[in-house]
Amino acid sequence: MSPAPDIEKAEIDRLIESGKCRQALAALRAYWRANMRLAAVPYVLGRFEMIKQAVPVRTCKLAILRSFTVEPVTQLLKASAAVEGIDLLVHVGGFNTYAQEMLDPKSSLYSFSPDILILAVQSRDIAPDLWNDFTAMNEAQVADAVDRAGTELKNSIDVCRSYSDCHLIVHTFETPFPPSEGVMDWQRRDGQTQAFRKINQQLQELQTRYTGLFLLDYEGLISETGKLNWHSEQNWASSRLPFSAQALPRLAEEWLRFLLPLTGRSCKALVMDLDNTLWGGVIGEDGIDGIVLGHDYPGVAFLNLQRVILDLYRRGILLAVCSKNNPADALDVLENHPAMLLRPEHFAAMRINWNSKTENLRDIANELNIGVDAIGFLDDSLAERELMRTCEPDVTVIDLPKDPADYARTLREAAVFEQLTVSVEDRSRNRYYSEQRQREKAKSDSFSLEDFYQSLSTTVEIAPATASSIDRLAQLTQKTNQFNMTSKRYSSQQIADLVANPEWNVYAIKVADRFGDNGITGVAIVHGGVPAHEIDTLLLSCRVIGRTVETAVLAYLERKARQSGAAVLAGDFISTAKNAPTKDVYRAHGFCCVTESDTRSRWEFDLATPQHIDTPPWLDVRVVEQVHT
């Protein structure tokens, strides 16, 4: 067994001890999603008990009437609900006494007074004759049995409706496989499969008559796993549990899909990234003709994701863009790319700029007038998702898988966007507003950006160029558009010439963090003259932008210049269509602007003053001195 879960547990416990309860709940959610098993339930529920007074929690009374063992599923459901901020109180009815409990106004069901009732009855129990003795029944007897089952359900539900206004979730009935008459079952109009489908049709008619009555497609749920894998004759025989261990989390999750909208825990808005999320590639680097989006590989994966997002839009989910880009570049794609399904009119809010995504997301929440806990966040970047999880623990971060081909399915399966009716939505919205004040208060224990940088454990290595890094450095000068102060393009031969020239220093910058090693992702080229050390090139790949790596590099260059007796460290900023985000880098690090035109500005850092550029404390900077090859 891997030791990883215990490290996570220690982190959760640390957050609880330091009073960061909302972060603890978010961490507990991540832990539970990775360890959705019975042995993890006591830990998750125990920690939830410790923090539930300090986080926004909805309580919900859930009754389950059943004809089979549901207790292990109930355990998983309690933990799944807890990590979503739902404190679940569960009442489980006796075996096969569902009809009695619904019909008797004095039953323990009604004294429990549930908010939600799940009716989980198996096909073999609602109509034992159809299940066990089908081959002995004639056409009239089959029709009778179907009617009897439908009437029994209708009566129970009618009576239940008159005693309770709880939401009612009814499992539909699975068809037997293989049927009692084998392949012959489908060679007639009234086979065993059809008989159970007819009972389901009666349920569907009931559903249209009652508000607050919802059907759970049990057959569909089983077929996702497959009947052979779902069912366990062993567990049925020994414990009246009809399924195998792998079915438990699936059923618990399906129940949660109903609980989230019914308790007002669903999301109202989806905030999404653009580059490598809505299309493949980076618009600022690749341009509108270079990004991938269309009906064929590889663009089809992104088109499929857009189709799911469009479905959400049509179901009333608000959409918003949150992207680090030049607005003109991104809007050009949204307005003009022929394959885009999503257009500017689909978005209720847009933040396309170079601010942090957490700041933009809070801004969007304000503009849409919803809480951040009603927002789902979709971004291909693991670092952005971690930042969001850390700084805004109430946001539902959707974890996109590595392969874009799986993006669409992942979003389609996100339980937080499940809806049941519009009226349920409206009802829960009221609850949100009444809790607004609580949320305002809870904001005070937010993580800072510094805490997040610290948590990334970033290592920056600054090393002189070597024969083996020359090609990569040249490639970076060719390809990098966004964080590039001068955008000077060099061939490998030109870089090699600079490396060989003692007046020049060429540095390769490597960045690694706890998510992995990014390799060489930055270049600095400095001409070491007197009185000024001149920064000819300073660039960072877009993969490592926004991590304060540039501060570490500038701090190093400043120290080097000082050591070699220079009076000034100088650098130019040459404006291009793509490098707007780097415009203020020198100003932010204490450089003074000495000349400025529309396209070009010159900056100097005075080394005669005691002022220094400080290396950020959250970066582990390793300087490699001259390498002898």
Next chain:
Amino acid sequence: MTQAVLDQVRTLAADLFSMPPEAITPEASPETIEQWDSMQHLNLILELEMTFGMKFTTREQAEMLSIGAVVTTIEKKLSRASA
């Protein structure tokens, strides 16, 4: 009884019963562990099913009534699978 299987079973049972792993000895059984009732027995079987990727026959389920018996049953199935 190999240490690896025993350790895995102990960790799992300790989490499930909310007990320290040291308390889960090979002799531990429903008689010595209060939490080990029929519902927890089912939970234990399901966890083992998941962890070791195996299904237990009804007879095996009924016989796995001590940690030692659980480990023996799993090892028997593992050796049969690899043979």
